[in-house]
Amino acid sequence: MANPPYFNPNRFQQNSQESGPQVGDYWQVIRNRYEVILLSLLLVLITAGFITVMMEEKYESTVVVQLTDISQMGGDLTNTLTEGQKMFASRNFIANQFERMTSQQVLQRVVRDEDLVQKWALTDENQAIAKLRDSVETENRRGTDIVEIRVRDTDADLAAQIANSLYRAYAEALDDEVNLINAQSTGDLDAQLDEQSEKVSEARIKMHNAMRELKVIDVGKGFYYSDEVVTPEDRIIQTGQERLATLEYEISGMKSQLEGLQGLEGTDLIRKAAMLGIEDQTIQRYYPMFNDLLLEEQQALESGLGANHPTVRAIRTQLDSLRGLLMEAVSDVRGALEIQITQLEKRLAEAEESEDEKVEEYIAGALDNAEYEHYREEYRTEKELLKALTMSTYTKKIEENKALRPVSVLDKAVAGDFPVTPNKPLNLILGSVLGLAFGLGIAFALEFMDTSVKTIDDVERYLNVPVLAVIPKDVGVLHREGGMSPDAEAYRILRTNIEFNRRSADANSITMVSGGAGEGKSTTLVNLAYVCAQGGYNTLIIDGDLRRPTLHGHFDTSNSVGLTNYLTTNMPLEEVILQTPIENLYFMPSGILPADAAGILNSRRMSELIQDVKSRFDLVLVDSPPILGVSDASVLCSEVDMTVVVIQHRKLPRNMLQRVKKAVESVGGTLLGVVLNNVDVRSDSQYQYYTSYYTYYASGDDQAAKPKKRGKKEVSSSVGGGDVKLGDDVY
Known part of the structure; x- marks a missing residue:
């Protein structure tokens, strides 16, 4: 048996693997909830407009001032700052001045100068x-030390006066603080200067006393500022050390010559003596002659x-x-050297002993000089500090006399020509944006909380049954509109799906149920019967809704005689089945409403009736009340071959539909599928594929069938459920 075109047997497994919401899903929510979005937008926009109208009009005046921070005032401190530190100091300065401009002290001056308590009629x-603080705004122009002070008030002239007065009060407060700081700084410098002068005098006295006691002679470029202290003992020690060095040098040279002559004999000794340059006349006279004879030999x-x-x-x-003469001369030289070395060493020992005594005396004098040097250096240090402090005090006083004001006005405030608040266009734009955002939020919140059936996937996911047809919104009764209505195609699809999904040709009795009232179950049944009759099926409609029957109204007949009369009496079947104006379509009204509808339906005669009409008609459609309200529908589900559930789009929660399914299956009924009814295909674009026959039938006006005017029916019935007399044009 073929599956309906809407049903995919693998869909239930695919649903769990589908990705999350797509962009089209969000757009679909907007289309479905556009009324809520528009209503929210309208309400917020109206509210914004009302608030804007009710707001006071305020004028704004601006005074532009320039501030001078520490990074631009120079000085020893700021000269050592890096560019980053200067920038940081500038930002801190501007931020601090913003706080000062709105401080209690400055604002209090403005209130008193402008008499704002009386002008604003405050207590x-x-x-x-407090009101003035709320009316003042300050802003720093990016990358500069220029500050804008803005004041808003309902009076344009008063706003300008307050802005200028605020600048004056701020400048006066800043001047007072600068003067106080300068006075404190100058006083501190003067005190330090006096203290340093006393320290210099004390250091000078100590240095003079040390000079007298230690008998130090201070010579050099200046009596108190020489770089060195030179005493007579210094010069004596220096001369003695130089004499010792000379003797040691002479002894070292003689020993070197004597060592050069050791271990040599004959000609080698003569040559060595000549090479050492020993001052001897014999060697100097005869050695050249001796050397020439050696060459001649x-x-x-x-x-x-x-x-x-x-x-x-x-x-x-x-x-x-010649060798004899030279050897004798060398021997004499050697003896002379030994005698001279002995004499020089004796003199060196005596000189060293004498110098040691002088060094001891010198060390004692050096210690005295070092003590004096300490007092002299202390005096020089204190005097340099006094000089630097005197210069700093002098410079500070000069800077105070010529210092610029740390704040200056560039542009004074003037009265504004137009109010700056409320900004009506901006408020309306913001209201529109806020309203749109609020509406979208509500729309998505409602969509999130809405647990009703919205899509075919919802039906197949939660009920595990196929969707047999999708019925568009606002579909009327087809036999009143004519057979060529484009709405009829949806019911033809439903007829086809039922035909291909029923178990066998004998399974021809169907009941339609719904979870609640008003879901379009009866209309769906009538229209399905109509298209089945058009397709050549002998179709019987049984109005099994014994609570609130409505089918007889679709055929303009009475329900005084019908199903209940047949079930409770021996009335023949032919007397309760009426033929409708539609060929192949028959109708059994509900009859008089009984007290125990479920008991009547759950009877043997009802079962026999179903079996009887199944053999007489190709298709038997039984209407029923809502299955969740009463038990009648459950009884009918157990009596017929198949059950179709009609679900109104976006109405009942999913858990209620699951209860409908359980109610059908609990009595042994066979749930054939679901009809998704009252779908707005124009807003829910996902259904346009399934209802494309709209485009097909509406492609040309000449193809669209116009409803035919029906002739007036002659219908008369007795009020008490008497005989019904129908005109020949109907039956």
Whole structure:
């Protein structure tokens, strides 16, 4: 058996895997709740307009001033600040001045100068100060030290007067504080100057006393400011040390010469003595001659002469003679050096002993000099401090005499020509934005709290049954509008889905139920019967709603004779079934309303009736009361083959619909599916796919069927449920 076009058997598993809300879902909420949004927008806009009209008109006056902060006033302190520190100090200064402008002291001056208590008709000064504080605004122009002081009041001239007076009061308060700080600073400097002068005098006296007691002679570039202290002992110690150094140098040189002659003999000793540069006449006279003879001997031997050659022997005789003289001279020099070294060492020892005694005396004098130097340095330090403090005091007084005012006015306040508050366009724009936001919030809140059925997915997710048809909103009774109405297509889809979803051809009895009254169940049943009859089905409608029957009104007939008469009497079936003007469509009214409707329906005769009409008609449609209100509908669900639940779009909560399903299944009924009724397809775009026949049928005016005018029916009935007489044009 085929599934309906709306039903996907895998949909229940797919729903749990679907992603969250999309942009289209939010737009759908706006379309569905646009009345709430528009109402909220209108109410807030009206409220904003009313408040704007009721607000007092206020004028604004602005005085522009320039402030001078510490980062622009110079001085030793600010010269050491970095650019970042100067910027930070400037921001702090501006922020502090904002607080000062609205301080109690400044505002109190303005209130008294302008007599605001009387002008504003207030009772005391504190009220005027509080009102003035609320009327004042201050703003710093970005990147500058320029400040704007704004004052608002209902009187334009008074606003300008207050702004200028506020500047004057603030400037006077700032001047008073600056003068007080300067006076305190100058007084402190004078006291420090006097104290430092006394310290300088005390240090000078101490230095003079030390000079007399220690007998120190202070010489140099100035008596009290020399860089060094030089005493006679200094010069003596220096001369003695220089003499000791000279003796040590002489001894060292002689020892070096003597050591150079040690361990040598003959010609080598003579050469070494000559190389050391020893001052001896014999060596200086004969060594060059001796050296020349050595060269001649070597040249003679190299020329091939033998050792016994007369020339060689003559040279060697001269060499021996000179060698003897030179060796004797070297020996004499060596002895002389030893004697001189001994004498010099003796003199050095005596000189060192003498110098040690002088050093001891010098150390004692140096200590006295160091003590004096301490007093002198202390005096110099105190005098330098006095000089610096004197200069600082002098500079401070000069700056105070020529100091600029830390605040100056650039533009004075003038009376405004137009009020600045209330800003009517801005208030209305803000009211519109707020109203729109409020309306959207309410709309989404209502949508979130709304647990009714909104989509086909809701039905299939919570009831696990297919949606057999989607019925558009405001659909009338089809047989009154004509067969070509575009609304009929929805019921044709419903007829097709029922045909393909029933178990067998014998399962031809259907009842329609709903959770509550007013969901369109009876109208849906009548229209379904109409399209089934048009399709060639012999269709019977049974009005099983024995509480509030309405089907007889759709056919302009009476319900005085019908189902209840058949069930409670032996009346033949043919007398309670009426033929309608529609071909193949028959109708059984409800009959007289009984006291125990459920008991009558839950009878053997009712079961026999259902079986009888099933064999006579192709399709039997039974109307029923709401299933959650009474038990009649449950009885009918157990008697017929299939049950269709009619759900009005966005009406009943989902848990109520789940109870409807349980009520059907608890009596053994077969729930065929759901009809989603009264859907506004123009606002709920998700249903336009399922109701596209609207576009198809409405594509051309010439294709749309116009309702036919029906002739006047001759219907008469007795009030007490007597005989019904119908005209021949109806039956």
